[in-house]
Amino acid sequence: MLGRKAINVVILDVRELTSIADVFIIGSGRSNRQVIAIADFLLLELKKQGIKPLSVEGKKEGHWVLLDYGHVIIHIFYEPVRSFYDLEELWIDAKRILITQKPGNKMQEPE
Template sequence: MIAVQEEYIPYLAPIFDRKPKSVVALMVSQLTSYTDMVVIVEAGSSRQVTSLSEHIIKSLKNAKIKAIGTEGVKEGQWALLDFGHLIIHVFESEAKAFYDLEGLWSDAEPVDISRFGSQPATDMEDDDEF
């Protein structure tokens, strides 16, 4: 596991504001040429996918960081937020399990994001609490 680099902190911090079910960050720069890091975020509902995605976009825009492109934010199953050197995928739980991006990137080096205080997923979480 590698330590998170300072340049990625502004991208990662807003993710944890909305209590995602899980977050995994993978350094893929040795495996692909189109990005350096992939962040896979699990949300508990389609509504949370949209809310979390919009929050990340707005927070980064306020920090003068603009997405190159976004897809699926309103649909709420799988949102893709492309910032060039970092791509954030926000999935509803069933879509995350179906597409299994962690399996696709199993050779990637995990990034230690514990400094952000990620919460473990629980079956007791209420989707309306975010």
């Protein structure tokens, strides 16, 4: 996601909280077009590795795109929509791993 300039990328470990997935990856774009571009990039890169989604939702509108890979669900939001739904608050008890905004940097856990 960082390669397409996604912002505020967060990983939530939800395996102890729900059976629908182990991990949510949440990121945002600054426009609907950018959200769609991020989704297209992820779909293509994962397809190259032989990984296909179980479901893709919201890609046409670009407000909230959901890529369901079974154990991993990727949410890509237009930033104002992300603020409205606030999944991080909804899953407040999930362990969080923040991603640095520079590609190539290692993941960092929040302090």
